[in-house]
Amino acid sequence: MNAGTYRFTVGAIDCIAASDGELSYAPPDFPPAPPLLFVNARDEEVNERLRLHDIRAEQWTQWTSPYVCLAVNTGGRWLLIDTGAAALAPTTGKLLGNLQDAGIDAGDIDMVVLTHGHPDHIGGLTNADGSLAFPGASYCMCRHEWEFWTCGEAEELLDDHLSSVLIGCARRNLPPIRGRLELVDRTTEIAPGVTVFPSPGHTPGHMALVISSGDEHLMCVGDAVLHPIHVECPEWYSAMDGDPEEMVSTRCRLLGRAVRDGALVHAFHFPFPGLGRISRSGDPWRWEPVSLPTG
Numbered sequence: 001m002n003a004g005t006y007r008f009t010v011g012a013i014d015c016i017a018a019s020d021g022e023l024s025y026a027p028p029d030f031p032p033a034p035p036l037l038f039v040n041a042r043d044e045e046v047n048e049r050l051r052l053h054d055i056r057a058e059q060w061t062q063w064t065s066p067y068v069c070l071a072v073n074t075g076g077r078w079l080l081i082d083t084g085a086a087a088l089a090p091t092t093g094k095l096l097g098n099l100q101d102a103g104i105d106a107g108d109i110d111m112v113v114l115t116h117g118h119p120d121h122i123g124g125l126t127n128a129d130g131s132l133a134f135p136g137a138s139y140c141m142c143r144h145e146w147e148f149w150t151c152g153e154a155e156e157l158l159d160d161h162l163s164s165v166l167i168g169c170a171r172r173n174l175p176p177i178r179g180r181l182e183l184v185d186r187t188t189e190i191a192p193g194v195t196v197f198p199s200p201g202h203t204p205g206h207m208a209l210v211i212s213s214g215d216e217h218l219m220c221v222g223d224a225v226l227h228p229i230h231v232e233c234p235e236w237y238s239a240m241d242g243d244p245e246e247m248v249s250t251r252c253r254l255l256g257r258a259v260r261d262g263a264l265v266h267a268f269h270f271p272f273p274g275l276g277r278i279s280r281s282g283d284p285w286r287w288e289p290v291s292l293p294t295g
């Protein structure tokens with residue numbers, strides 16, 4: 001297994017965290033990292049928090065974010081959660097190669113679950129020629145998210161340059177899956193041990209998942225947290241959060257549940273493999289990443 005994949009289990013369910021690469025969010029397209037990630041935080045508070053993480057605020061001009069997807073084998077079928085960004089940048093689009101290194105071909109994926117419709121999550125749905133990247137898969141998405149991106153709502157609400165990139169990506173990647181799509185409105189068990197549920201805020205129809213087997217649980221929070229500091233300061237939102245108030249409320253609900261359930265947590269944008277636990281120590285919460293085998 002190479003450094004782009006990390007295999008683990010949730011009870012009897014086999015899971016593989018698979019990297020799609022990373023992307024640097026840098027000026028002039030994006031604000032510097034602190035105001036990009038922590039829009040509503042005071043500078044002194046951010047600087048103080050960054051010091052605890054050994055980050056120098058003035059040098060942290062760009063946020064280099066990992067993209068970590070998840071493949072889950074349940075009931076003899078492979079589910080893929082999010083598809084990465086494909087060729088959005090030279091540093092992205094590594095998912096298919098990494099899955100292959102783990103012994104999974106694109107044709108082996110039976111279902112693709114999309115947490116939401118941003119390019120780093122849906123960009124890998126299609127190949128460069130427009131064909132489906134996972135030709136044997138069905139697809140699952142929250143109905144509200146699908147309608148937001150395909151029924152004109154996004155065009156009405158988003159109108160800057162960045163938004164045209166988001167809308168263009170949705171127009172390219174979503175129509176091809178229309179015929180094989182299951183849209184969900186509420187908490188739904190979509191495969192044995194895999195439950196999806198609406199978690200709006202980052203986008204209108206953002207969806208999270210819980211994967212359970214025996215007394216073990218994995219919660220996939222998608223983009224309800226983008227950086228480990230969001231676990232410590234859950235009220236700080238990012239410039240990418242569509243409805244900040246709703247996102248903060250969703251985030252607190254998800255993290256609180258993960259603590260109560262003693263769940264392992266997967267966060268798409270956290271350092272590879274994006275897995276850890278939420279602990280309570282001083283701050284409301286703290287991110288404890290899984291320790292990777294060395295050597």
Ligand SMILES: [Zn+2]
Nearest residue numbers: 118120121223
């Ligand atoms: Zn994302």
